[in-house]
Amino acid sequence: MYRTLISAACCALLALSSPSLRAETAAPVSGIDLKTLDPAVSPKVDFYGYVNGVWARNTEIPADKSTWGTYVELREIAQGQLRALFDDTVKHPGKSGSDTRKIADLYTSYMNEKARNAAGFKPLKAELASVAALKDKQDLPALFAALQRSGIQTPFSAGVAPDAQDPERYTINVSQSGLGLPDRDYYLKDDDAKLKAVRDKYLKHVEAMLAMSGDKQAAAHAAQVLDIETRLAAVQWTRVQMRDPVKSYNRVDLDKFAALAPAFDWNAYFAAAGYAAKESSAVVRQPSFLTGFSETVAAVPLDAWKSYLNWRIVESYASYLDSAAVKERFAFEGTTLRGVPQSEPLWQLALKFTDGALGDAVGKKYVAMYLPPETRPRVMAMFDNFVASFRDGIEHLDWMSAETKKEAQLKLAALKPKIAYPDKWRDYSAMKTQPKDLVANVRAARAWSRQNNFDKLGKPVDRDEWSMTPQTVNASYSPALNSITIPAAILQPPFFNVKAEDAVNYGLLGITFGHEISHAFDDSGSQYDAKGRLRNWWTPADRTAFKARAAGLVKQYGAYSPVPGYHINGELTLGENIGDNSGLSLTYKAYQRSLGGKPSPVIDGLTGEQRLYIGFAQKWRAKLRPEAAIAQIKSDPHSPGEFRAKGTVMNQPGFYEAFDIKPGDPMYLPPEQRVLMW
Structure with a gap:
């Protein structure tokens, strides 16, 4: 079954890249899920409702999910594939120390509820004792x-990443952290009844979990936790502020941290973390937060800090403890925060x-089982088509000078695609696993991840490294590496339809290429040059023109x-909205390029252009x-799917032509209000 799904995707890829093959096969079908189209809704009135109205009326969100849609469906397919892979691995785990044995150890130790229930909170004894001491x-x-080495959250995080000012070397980044709720607004918005109710339930949740750990004063200690987190939230930067890469780059010598946050012994921290032996400075993402954190250290008594750290330990491991702890954690994290009534099955967790x-x-x-070797080169051919279309688009921009266009072309030419799977796999030989001790395996995995990150210091940046795995249903762009990543798992239905012609596949999968390429030129990514260096390569006039267009998107999405x-926070979601809008424009151009000057075929009464836009809306x-x-509205830079679909098409000239949208139609935006970035 699972091999069939991947093979179907590959056939679709072949159809995309080979016009001669399309001519030799049976008459193509549209690939549109016609059953979801609502004949009672006009695309001129509500395009999202027209495309997905029947689906929306007839679809219930599964009891163990907070959301349901095309992306989640594909994730379920990928997880079904992984389950088959894991079942086979557990049956044939291989020799001790092998990767297959490690996979089997982690999976079976998680599934062993009997051992977890017998252990209870005892596995946390050492960490809790370190706080008591x-x-x-x-x-x-x-x-x-x-605690950070064990993957336990503290008020700030520190990690290693490419230096935005010198992308050939790694540096230490210090960032704000320390909250248990999704965003600072949950702590600070007293005039929002819903957020305040969540905060009140969070306090009870902290109390319940601390009591389970043996805390005899759980209520008082939970109040101390909430007090510290509220103080931290008050001095944190907003998510919009954190999107500014220039303001978020502040290099500070390690011996100058004391001036920034004097109540905390930074020399002792950097020595204990091992950073002092390798680096003399670090990048501080939010300097004012560290100052506020320092004030909190000074103002809050040690007893309260003990309560806070005990909570951070308990919260960090709650998913891996006994059934009572898991149930309590899900009641808050799943039901209170996301409205999910039922936990996912144990095997999925x-x-x-x-x-x-x-x-x-x-x-x-996963790649060996489900991805034929010819897939990657075929996807690369599709990627090249998108790059060529973007290159042409840059040259035809009427608001950008030749000087800035030259820099944009250099960046596009240097853009590195990472398709399907990495050329080099990570080495897990240093990770020691056990067949029955889940918490020990959690510690081993976290320690390996932390050490793997730490070991990058002093080495050249590995520009081929992947930030995702092949089995991830997602895609990404890295401004520091100037690369996009398209994992293998998305190269299958429902993003590809083996029976469909090009248009719908461009609208479903092709938009992913367009979206990620566009991130290199969104409001944040456009501040990095071809080598991934944070550098202004724009003329002042061009940057002003860019910001004016971006402001139009902020206004449009902020009204939803x-x-x-x-x-929707139009400023928080700006980068993703640029990715969608520029990406769909690019997808349309790439589809037109694939037609070779011929008109698109009409199938099921729909033109190719109509099917492309319908496929795009079905994706979201x-x-x-x-x-x-x-x-999501408070913490996620992505707009909800309905508005990614509806808001994006309203800016596309091709959409107006495809569906004959006229002034007076609800889906009509006057040309002067439409935003075309690239």
């Missing part, structure tokens, strides 16, 4: 470093944990309200629970 706030830095810990080991097997009383069909929608 604190004698003075001067001991906090060393403990923070130790075990799969996600194992996949997250041993992503490349799993990915290597997925949940009554909650509007989704239903969200209200709680999940609010959390």
Whole structure:
């Protein structure tokens, strides 16, 4: 079954790249899911409702999901493939120390509820004892470093990444952290009844979990936790502020951190974390937060910090403890925050944990089982078509000078595609696993990840490294590496339809190419040059013109309200909205290029252009629970699917032509209000 799905995707890829093959096969079909089209809704009135109305009326969100739609459907397919892979691995785990044995150990230890229930909270004894042993706030830095090595959240995070000012070397990044709720607004918006209700339930949740760990004063200690997190939230940067890569780049010598945040012993922290032995400076993402954090360290007594750190430990491991802890955590994280009434099945949770810990080991097997070797070169051919179309688009921009166009072309030419799977797999030989001890395996996986990140310091940047695994249903762009990643898992239905001609496949999968390429030129990505260096390569006039167009998208999406009383944050979602709008424009151009000057075929009464836009809207069909929608609006840079579909097409000239949209139609935007970035 699963091999058939992948083979179907590959056949579709072949159809995309080979006009002669299309001519030799049977008459193509549209690939549109005609059953979801609502004949009672005109595309001129509500394009999303026209495309997905029947689906929306007849679809219920599964009890164990916060959302349901095309993306989630594909993730379920990929997880079904992984389950078959894991079942086979558990039956044939191989020799001790092998990647297959590690996969089997992590998966079976997660599934072993009997052992987890017998252990209860005992596996956390060492970490909780380290907090109890604190004698003075001067001991906090060393403990923070130790907890971070175990993947436990502290008020700030520190990690290694390419240096935005020198992308050939790695640097340390220090960033704000430390909250248990999705966004600072949950702590600070007292005038929002829904957010305040969540905060009140969070306090009870912290109390319940601390009590389970043996805390006899759980209620008082939970109040201390909420107080510290509220203080941290008050000094955190907003998500919009964090999107500015220039303001977020502040290099500070390690011995100057004391001036920025004097109440915390940074020398002790950097020494304990091992950074002082390798680097003399670090990049601070939010300097004012560190100052506010320092004030919190000074103002809050040690006893409260102990409560906070105990909570961070308990919360970090709650998913891996006994059934009571897992149930309590899901009641808050799943039901309260996202409105999900029922947890996912145990096998799915075990799969996600194992996949997250041993992503490349799993990915290597996934590719071998489900991806024919000819897939990647065929996708590369499709990618080249998109690059060629973008190159032409840059040259025809009427608002950009020749000087800036030259720089944009250099960046596009240097853009590196990472398709299907990496050429080099991560080495997990240093990770030691056990067949029955889940928490020990969690620690081993986290320690390996932390060490793998730390070991990059002092080495040249690996520009071929992947940030995703092949089995991930997603895609990404890295401004520091100037590369896009298109994993193998999305190269299959429903993003590809083996029976469909090109148009719908461009609208479903092709938009992913267009979207990720466009991220190199969105409001944030456009501030990095061809080598991934944070550098202004724009003329002042061109940058001003770009910002004016971007402001139009901010205004457009800010008017959308997925949940009554909650509007999309147009500034937070700007980068993704540029990716969608520029990406769809690019997809249309790439499809026209594929036609070779011929008119698109009419199938099922729909032109190719109509099928492309319908496919795009089908890709973003989704239903969200209200709680999940609010959390997304507050914390996610992506707009909800309905508005990604509807808002994007309203800016596309091709859409107006394809569906004969005229002034007075609800889907009509006057030309002066349409935003065309690239």
